[in-house]
Amino acid sequence: MTMNRHIRAALIAPVFALAMAAIAEAGEAAPLASWNDGDTKQAILDFVASATDESGPNYVAPADRIAVFDNDGTLWTEHPMYTQLAFALDRVKALAPDHPEWKTTEPFKSALAGDMKGLAASGEKGVAQLIMATHTGMSTADFEVIVADWFKTAKHPRFDRPYTELAYQPMLEVLDYFRDNGFETYIVSGGGIEFMRVITEEVYGIPPQQVVGSSVKTKFEIVNGKPQLTREAKLAFDDDKDGKPVGINAMIGKRPVAAFGNSDGDRQMLEWTAAGPAATLMMLVHHDDGTREYAYGPAGGLPDSPFGHMSQSTLDEANASDWTVISMKNDWTTIFPETTK
């Protein structure tokens, strides 16, 4: 039996190799089609070529091919406010009838009036209050339904598209290109992990177990004879800034070899990646395209978002390090996917 198996395997091996090679060739397409040729695109191509070259000095074993991506502003649009905040504001409106006190209490008053300046004045604490009031007090299963329903109808104010169609086409190509080359692609975002997980598979091809994000505490309890996880109004983990390397270590347990971000919140993630022993790739998306998307941070154009942006000091660090800055304006031939669903 064993002998027979070995002989069969030996006989079919060459046929198999031939078939695999032909299939690989048949399925081949030029990677990064929405990237203009130039140093930025070349940095990605060179890194992947080098990391997958078994005979080269920068070879990265498949098990260590971990690439991490911030979400808001890196994989999809975050202006005029990040998507989860738009969700929270819509939820405040939906829940307002049950909370008459919100009409006179900040930050709810500003949220209901659509007064973004008032909301910004309430600071991170105010935003956290909005998030807790709209994201907790229900089971994880119910929250998933609320989020999924919202994504079905909500549209971006300027682009008039569902938020799920505001992923950056060039970044979708980067995700595909990395995965085609044996990388696992993870989202590592300050956003809520259970908010993102509802759509990351559909939008990015990233399954829930490859999403790292901020979270609230959940409590296991039996309700009406059925176990559920109830979302509580307590922060469990803040996956931003210093929290990003911590979250990566907690959830992945490996140091990434490639990291993509766009804001000050991504700095430590890029530093952590850069300090690894292998060859690494660090990239920052620079929002310098006020025509096709937005120009903010060092590119000016818009006032700095109170909800996170790239400061000049992060851009300086990128330039002083071997981080590559992606110019949306110059490096990308298109911003969003052409087809709508």
Add this chain to the structure above:
Amino acid sequence: MTMNRHIRAALIAPVFALAMAAIAEAGEAAPLASWNDGDTKQAILDFVASATDESGPNYVAPADRIAVFDNDGTLWTEHPMYTQLAFALDRVKALAPDHPEWKTTEPFKSALAGDMKGLAASGEKGVAQLIMATHTGMSTADFEVIVADWFKTAKHPRFDRPYTELAYQPMLEVLDYFRDNGFETYIVSGGGIEFMRVITEEVYGIPPQQVVGSSVKTKFEIVNGKPQLTREAKLAFDDDKDGKPVGINAMIGKRPVAAFGNSDGDRQMLEWTAAGPAATLMMLVHHDDGTREYAYGPAGGLPDSPFGHMSQSTLDEANASDWTVISMKNDWTTIFPETTK
């Protein structure tokens, strides 16, 4: 070009299919070889057959094939104490010269004297003190080295084998069998996540990102110009009992369809799995083999471990539910892998 590609693909498709089928046949081996035929083995075979039968009512899509396994007592031996506690006791001895006060302070005094009764008397709080004193205050990278070094020389007192060779052969076969059928296999353990991750790939074929466990807080900081994560003496997450469904949700974001445990600490994980919408498999390893391993919990034999065991009430719940109890004595032809390294 496109046409040419399609023609090539059409031409090689049948060859490819043939090659794949031949390879599948050549590599085929009877699954669960160390399991005696009977209801228990059959429950596993039936579940997997049913979950992978696309035309059947219990089909589980590949993306949802999540199987979770407790570690201590489920995948490897946990008597006379779980492996991480053996590590902690050895570390207390190694660090004792720098801590003269430990000679007269509990739980260190009992730990140094090898007085397990005294240690048990210090309770969970005492064990937590030992863990914190030996597992924190260093970088994650240094901790990994300390753990790896320990595993190279430490041996189990009764079996005189490295702990990494005390995985249960029948459970290694279950892990392989699930993975061969498109399941992702996760460890979900009350043990320390960074302790386990050092050896889970080698012992179980489970990579770090598929280990869910208890954790201490880590802090991102720049030390001598290099970023590091420092392990702090504060619990970040307790992945036991109620914590197991919480940890599963946090790290995997999907509900498992199969769950294996052995103690009271696994009850909620099995309840959470059982309450899912799909067909599910819940199993409990019962330590009833005092000859080849240990008999404890409802099987009596040994005094109940202060560090976790199956109570009669958990066994009752298993019998009242559709959980399957695995008898080590009757269901397993062998306990440990035959070959040592």
